[in-house]
Amino acid sequence: MFKRVLIAEDHESTSISVRKTLEDFGITNAEFTYYCDEALMQIRKSLHDDQPFDLLITDLSFEEDHRKQQLAGGVELIEAVKQIHPQLKVLVFSAETNPAVIDSLFKASQINAYVRKARHDAKDLRKAIEYIAQHKTYLSESLKPAIKQKNAFEFSSYDVTLISLLSQGTMQKDIPAYLQQHNIKPSGLSSVEKRLAIMRDSLEFAKNEQLVAYCKDYGII
Amino acid sequence: MFKRVLIAEDHESTSISVRKTLEDFGITNAEFTYYCDEALMQIRKSLHDDQPFDLLITDLSFEEDHRKQQLAGGVELIEAVKQIHPQLKVLVFSAETNPAVIDSLFKASQINAYVRKARHDAKDLRKAIEYIAQHKTYLSESLKPAIKQKNAFEFSSYDVTLISLLSQGTMQKDIPAYLQQHNIKPSGLSSVEKRLAIMRDSLEFAKNEQLVAYCKDYGII
DNA sequence: GCCATTCTTACGGTTTCCCGTAAAGCAATA
DNA sequence: TATTGCTTTACGGGAAACCGTAAGAATGGC
Numbered sequence: 001m002f003k004r005v006l007i008a009e010d011h012e013s014t015s016i017s018v019r020k021t022l023e024d025f026g027i028t029n030a031e032f033t034y035y036c037d038e039a040l041m042q043i044r045k046s047l048h049d050d051q052p053f054d055l056l057i058t059d060l061s062f063e064e065d066h067r068k069q070q071l072a073g074g075v076e077l078i079e080a081v082k083q084i085h086p087q088l089k090v091l092v093f094s095a096e097t098n099p100a101v102i103d104s105l106f107k108a109s110q111i112n113a114y115v116r117k118a119r120h121d122a123k124d125l126r127k128a129i130e131y132i133a134q135h136k137t138y139l140s141e142s143l144k145p146a147i148k149q150k151n152a153f154e155f156s157s158y159d160v161t162l163i164s165l166l167s168q169g170t171m172q173k174d175i176p177a178y179l180q181q182h183n184i185k186p187s188g189l190s191s192v193e194k195r196l197a198i199m200r201d202s203l204e205f206a207k208n209e210q211l212v213a214y215c216k217d218y219g220i221i
Numbered sequence: 222m223f224k225r226v227l228i229a230e231d232h233e234s235t236s237i238s239v240r241k242t243l244e245d246f247g248i249t250n251a252e253f254t255y256y257c258d259e260a261l262m263q264i265r266k267s268l269h270d271d272q273p274f275d276l277l278i279t280d281l282s283f284e285e286d287h288r289k290q291q292l293a294g295g296v297e298l299i300e301a302v303k304q305i306h307p308q309l310k311v312l313v314f315s316a317e318t319n320p321a322v323i324d325s326l327f328k329a330s331q332i333n334a335y336v337r338k339a340r341h342d343a344k345d346l347r348k349a350i351e352y353i354a355q356h357k358t359y360l361s362e363s364l365k366p367a368i369k370q371k372n373a374f375e376f377s378s379y380d381v382t383l384i385s386l387l388s389q390g391t392m393q394k395d396i397p398a399y400l401q402q403h404n405i406k407p408s409g410l411s412s413v414e415k416r417l418a419i420m421r422d423s424l425e426f427a428k429n430e431q432l433v434a435y436c437k438d439y440g441i442i
Numbered sequence: 443g444c445c446a447t448t449c450t451t452a453c454g455g456t457t458t459c460c461c462g463t464a465a466a467g468c469a470a471t472a
Numbered sequence: 473t474a475t476t477g478c479t480t481t482a483c484g485g486g487a488a489a490c491c492g493t494a495a496g497a498a499t500g501g502c
Contacts, residue, residue, distance in 0.1 A: 011340065011342055013238040013242075014238065016241060017238040119233060119284065122234045167431060167433070169427035170427075171459095172460095173459085185480085189481085190482070191481070194461090194480090196460095197460075197461075206390035207387065207390045207392065209387040209429055209430055212434050213433050216437035217437065394487095394488065409450060410451085410452090411453090415450090418491075429489090444501105445501090445502085447498100447499080449497080450498085451494105451495085451497085452493105453494090453495095454491105456490080456491080457489080459486105459487080459489080461484105462484095463482105464482085466482085468479075469478085470475105471477105472473100472474090472476100
């Protein structure tokens with residue numbers, strides 16, 4: 001089992017509960033922090049002291065407060081940590097459900113487990129820790145079907161730009177000007193219209209308002 | 222201090238942490254459930270057994286799963302509970318930040334405390350429990366400025382209906398038919414257009430897409 | 443009952459958006 | 473260079489949304 005565990009989680013109540021779960025594994029010395037930057041510092045220090053952590057449990061979204069942070073959230077934290085301590089096992093404990101985001105965590109960020117904050121998340125967390133200890137990866141059961149569901153439209157950064165502009169009140173006829181100003185191609189009005197039509201079609205939507213609602217729901221914009 | 226406490230919270234990890242906080246007050250027999258319907262049942266039973274609860278700690282949003290529920294969420298639970306047990310103190314523990322929603326909880330639903338899930342929520346929760354025990358109300362510090370801010374526009378249920386329809390892909394020209402079918406007045410297309418124009422104007426928006434994005438952000442739809 | 447006020451609806455003109463088609467641009471290949 | 477295939481743009485007709493105005497219905501006070 002793990003010897004040194006670090007918890008990066010801004011919600012005190014959740015942090016407490018994670019520590020309690022670790023205690024069930026006999027891990028009573030888990031360290032914790034409410035800030036990403038501090039988490040990175042502690043990991044840096046642990047390497048320097050030659051007593052490296054062997055498990056990081058982190059949330060994805062950290063709320064801003066008076067303390068200015070370099071790292072915006074869990075994803076950035078994981079990226080930074082992987083640079084200095086690639087062997088460290090990472091378990092993400094978050095409410096995020098967007099399959100694209102979770103998929104990228106495993107693929108791009110090379111995390112070892114993802115546990116979704118949900119009804120039986122404490123049991124789930126326990127299971128995930130057991131899996132990681134055996135050098136296996138873990139993904140909450142409830143998400144496995146979602147992650148498979150490849151039919152969800154893959155929004156390119158171009159798509160996200162378009163929908164963001166709409167959600168900010170830019171009129172379609174004014175979008176070409178914006179795109180040219182930002183050197184984004186294609187910039188023709190027809191291309192914009194066509195791209196929006198493709199998005200609507202593939203999601204079987206009738207109106208752009210639906211696209212905006214959908215992207216808000218899934219945190220795409 | 223409280224003798225019988227019920228926790229309605231669908232996230233196991235959060236529920237565990239709330240129980241731990243209660244233990245700090247010497248409350249070791251707190252009951253808990255992951256479902257709204259079950260919470261109502263337990264309160265009903267406690268009245269029947271003449272051993273009523275004196276504190277309910279509840280979340281607002283409960284995720285759906287295989288178990289079909291009558292009560293959609295915390296608000297509905299509180300409404301139902303107040304019917305059968307008006308003296309029961311209610312503490313809401315949620316991540317919701319929309320001032321309009323929280324305001325209505327205190328005013329319409331007559332709750333006694335609102336604790337926001339955030340960085341120091343465990344301490345916050347402790348403070349709230351102390352306040353309620355002294356028959357005072359409590360609101361997380363971080364929300365007090367927000368709640369004052371009488372946010373820009375008061376969305377009526379009519380407004381919410383319109384924006385929901387748009388976000389679901391209903392075309393404006395088809396909205397009058399829907400409104401008539403559901404006996405919602407006014408139902409004229411002009412009234413719909415006018416109402417949308419008023420919303421856009423008062424929020425200084427140019428497009429309906431912005432309304433949808435705004436309402437999604439603030440959990441209005 | 444009558445009038446005044448407000449709310450609701452109907453209607454037309456204008457703008458914006460939608461969508462199909464065709465032309466223009468561009469890159470790779472022979 | 474010419475050909476081919478793909479992407480991007482231009483254009484135009486038609487649908488939807490927007491907006492002002494005015495007629496009609498409902499409400500409340502006198």
